[in-house]
C-alpha cells in the first residue's frame with residue numbers, strides 16, 4: 001500500500017499498515033524533534049506576570065533608598081555598598097571595617113539594616 005511519511009510527507013510503498021515513515025532516518029528525525037519540542041516546552045521559564053514586574057520595580061526602589069540612606073549616613077559610596085547586596089551581613093561587616101579604618105562615619109546602621117531585612121525578608125544578624 002502507499003502511505004505518506006509522517007516526517008517528510010513523501011509517499012512510500014510498504015506492506016506494513018503500521019509503518020509511518022519512509023525510512024529509519026525520518027522516524028528518528030520525527031521523534032527527535034518531537035521530544036526536543038516537548039522538553040523545551042517543559043523547561044521553558046514561565047513569563048513574568050505583570051504583577052511580578054511591578055513587585056520587583058517596587059523592591060528596586062526600596063533597595064535604592066536603603067543603599068542611599070546608608071550612603072548618606074556613612075559616606076561610603078553607593079557602588080561599594082551595593083557590591084555586597086543582597087548580603088546584608090557582608091554590607092554590615094564592610095561598614096564596620098570602614099568605620100574602624102576611618103573611611104566611614106561612625107554611625108549606628110543596625111536599625112536601618114534590620115528594617116530593610118524585615119521589609120524584603122532578608123537574613124540579617
Ligand SMILES: [Zn+2]
Nearest residue numbers: 005008022026
Ligand atoms: Zn520520510
